[in-house]
Amino acid sequence: MAGTTVKRVTAADVARSLGLSRATVGFVLNDTPGQTIPEATRERVLAEAKRLGYRANSAAQALASGRSRIILLVLPDWPLEYSMRSHLDELSLALDEAGYSLVTMTPHPGGQARPLWETLRPDVVLGMTPFDARRLEEIRASGVQHVIPPTPAGAASSADELGFTEGPRLQVEHLLERGRARLAFASSPDPRIADLVAQRRRLTVETLRNRPHAALRAEDAVSVSNATAKVSEWLAAGVDGVVAYNDDIAALVLGAALRAGVRVPEDLAIVGHDDTPLAQLLVPSLSSVRIDSAGLGRYLADLALSAARASAPPTIGPETDAHLVVRETS
Template sequence: MARVTSTDVARRAGVSRTTVSFVLNEPEGHRIPEMTRQRVLQAAADLGYRPNLAAQTLAAGRSGFVMLVIADVRLGELTIAMSSFLTSELARHGLTLVVHFDAPGSRPLLDVVADLRPRAVISMFEPTIELVTDLKDVGVTSYSVFSRTGTLGALHLLTGEMQVAHLVSQGHKVIGFAEPAEPGYEGLSSQRFLGVADACARRGLPKPCAVRFDIQATVASEGVQQLMDAGATAVCAYNDDVALVVLAGIRGAGLECPADLAVIGVDNIVAGYSSEPSLSTVELRPEEVARLEVAAVLERLGFVDDENGEAEVAAALGLIVRAST
C-alpha cells in the first residue's frame, strides 16, 4: 500500500500543500483560519496520514518533543510514576515526552537538543544558570520541576509543614531532619529541610538537627544516636527511603519507634506499608504533580490548558498516618 503524502491530504481537503504544511507544522508567524485547519486535520485523519518527522521538524524549526532530563541518581517510585502521567498529559496536547538520562558517558545535553529540537526541556533538578542560558540561546524553553521559585517548589515547603504539623499534634517539640548522604540529592534535600525548618520556626520550635543517612549502609544507629543527643523526639525524613533507614537504625540502637523516636517520611512508597512499624508519610500524588508540571510547561509554551484549569499545589499532597508516629 502506497504511503499517504501531504499531496493526498491537500487534494482531499481542497487546499494547497503549503496550507497543509502550515496546519501540520505550525510555523511561527502563520495563522490558518480555524475552519480550514479543521478540514486539513480531518482529511489527514481520514487518510491515516503520518507526517515524516524529520521533514516536519525541519519545516517547523522544532519538533513535537518535550525532553525530560533526569540526573544520575537512583530513581524512586514517584519519579517513575510521575514520568508516566507526564507522558499522558503531554500527549493530550500532541506532544511526546523523551527521557534523557544525564549520566556519565551520555551525550552532552545540548548536542541531543540540537538533534531533536524539542519544544521544551524539563529538568527534575535545578539546572545551572549556564544551561538555562544555553537553551534560551537556541530557542528552547527550559523548566525545572522542583525549582525554588517554581510552582512545584512550593511542594517542599508544604511537605515540611505537613510533617511538622502532624508531629507537633502528637506532642513533639524537638524535631530532627534525616537527609540522604547519596550524591545528587543536595539541592532537593536542602529545599525540604528549609520547609521543615520554616514550619518549626513558625511554631517557636528550635531549628532541626540535620543528620545524613546512607541508604546503603548496614548500620544506621550512629545517625539515630546523633538525633537523640540533639534532644529530638521525632524526625522528618527527606523521603520514605531515608525514613526506612532511620527505622532500621532505631531498631539497631535498641530503641523503639515511636516511643523513643517518631519518624515520618515523604512519597508513600509501597515498602512503607509493611515496614516495622508501618511508616507515616506525606504522599506526593504523581498524577497531580504531573498535572501541575504540565500546566507550568504549557503556559511557557503559550498553550491554554482549559481541561486542567487552576491546578492546586495542595491537591498533590496528602498526610498518611501509620504506626511510626
Template sequence: MTSTDVARETGLSRATVSFVLNDTPNQSIPQATRQRVLEAAARLGYTPYAPARTLRSGRSDLIVCELPDWPQSPTMAEFVDRAGEVLAEAGYTLVTHVHTDRPGGLGRLCAALAPAAVFGMRPFPPQDVEAMRRARVGVILPPPQAGSGDDLGASVWTTGIGRMQAEHLIAKGHTRIACALPDDPRVSDLSAGRAAGAAQACADAGLPAPARSPVPLDIDGAAGVVSAWRASPDAPTAVCAYNDEVALALLAGMRRLGLSAPGDLAVIGADDIPAARFAAPPLTTIALDSGDLGAHLARALLRTLDGEEQDLTLAPHGVHVVERESA
C-alpha cells in the same frame, strides 16, 4: 507512507493532499474531499514526517523536561507521567533529560531536537540558556531570572515538607527532634532544604534545632545511628526522615536494636510510597501529589506557549500528613 502514497490512493493531486494533511488555512477544499484524504491516510498508516514539519515551522512538537539528578522515585515518575498527559492532550510529546555535570549537554540536545519549549525544576545555568536560545527554543521555564539557584518547587519539595513533618511531631508533644538525612550526595541540597524546614518549625515552637545525621540504607548502619542518638544527653524522641526509604531503614535498624516506633522513637517519612503502608509499624508520612505538580507546570508551560505571561506560582493541592502508626 508519505503524502505521495495518500495522493496515489485517493487519485487526488499531491497539492490537495498536502493542504488537507497540513490543515493549510484559506483553502476551499470540499469537506467530502477532506474526509476522503483523512480516511486514506488512516488506512495507509500515514504519519507526518517530523523533520520536514520542524523545518517548516522552525520547531518540533517536542517539549524537553530536564530532571534533576535525583534517584528516580515513584514520586518523580508520577510527576513526569501527569505532565506528559497534559502536554499530549495539547498535541506535544514530552522528552525527559536527566541533568548531568557534563557542560553543554542540554544545549546539544536542543540543537538536535529543536523543541518547542524546555522546562525544569531549577533555573538553568546561563550557558545552557544561551545554547537554548541559539537552538531557537522559544519558551524556557523557569526563566533565567526565576531565582538565584533556588529550586522552582522549593516551597513544596523541600522546606514545606520538612516543616510539615516537624509540626506534626510537635503537635504530638515531642520537643526533641532529629532529622535523618540520606547519604546520597545527589540529593544533598534537597535534603538540606527539608531539614531547614523542620528547623524552622522547631524555632517557631521555641524548640532547639533538630540534630542532623546521615542514615545509610542498610540495617546495621541505621541501627548505629539510632544507637548514637539514644546515647546523647538530649536524645531525640522523634525523627523527620528525608523520605520513606530513609524512614524504612530507621524502622529496620530499630527492630535490630529491639526498639519500636513510636514508643521508643517516633518516625515520620515523606513521599508516601506504596511500601510505607506495609512497614512495621505502618509508616506515618507526608503525601505530595506530584502528579498535580507535574500537571500544574505543564499547563503553565502551555499558557506561555500561547503567549500568556509566565506564572510560576506553585500551589499544588494534596500535600498532607498520612497518619499511620509510626508517629
C-alpha cells in the same frame, strides 16, 4: 525469496485518492497554522490518511510546520525517586493526549554527549530547576524559541516556587502533637540532592523556632552502614521523634530501631516524606507526607503547551498541596 519492500504512503497518495491538491492535503496533515481549511475537508483528509495507512514523516513535517511536537524536559542530576516518577508519568500522559512527545535528558558534570536541544529541535525546553545564565544562552543559541523558566536561576528555590515547603512543617507539628519534643532530622547522604536536603532541614528548624519545649537534638545523614549506630546515638541523646528526609531514609531508621528492640512509636516516632508505596508495606506502616506530584506534572504540561501553541500560560499554580498520612509509626 527476497523480501518485498512496502511502499510508504505519502501525502501525494492521499491527495490523489481524494482528488484534492497536494497543498491542501499537506496543510491538513502538517496542521499548518494560518490556513483556513473547511472542517469537512479536514475530516475527509484525516479519514483517508488513516484508511491508506499514512504515517507522517516527522522530520519533513517539522520542517514544513516549524514544529517538532517534542517537549524536552531537562532533569537535574537527582536520583529518580517515587515523587519524580509520579509527576513525570502525568506530564508524559498529558502531553501525549495533546499530540506531543516528552523527551528527558539529564546533563552530568563533565558530560560529553551533545545536548538534545541541538539534535531534536524541540518546540519547548523545560527545566525542572532554573537554568544558569550560560546554559540558558546555549539553549537559545541552538534555535529553541521557548525555554521555561525563561530567566536564569536566582535566589528563590524552585521548590519554594512550586509549593513543596509544607512537608517538614507537617512532619514536625505532627510529632509535637504526639508529645514528642526532642527531635532528630534524618537526612540523605546522596550529594546530588544536598540542596534539597538542606532546604528540608532548614524548614524543620524554622518550624521548631519559638517552640520553647521542643528542640532539634540531632541531625545526621543515614545510610545502610550507619543506621544502627545513629539510632543508638539518638536514643542516648533523648531523641523521641524523627523527621526523615524521605520514606527511604525513614525505612532505614525504622529497620534499625526495630532490630535494636526499640518500640515504635512508643519510644521513637518516625515520619517520612513522599508517601511512597513502601510506606504502606512496612510493618509497622510508615506515617508520611503526601504531595500531589501528579498535579505538578499537569501544571508543567500546561506550561509547555501554552508556550508551544503561543497561548496564555496557566494562571493558577501547580496543585501541590501536602497533607500528612498518619499510620503506625507515629
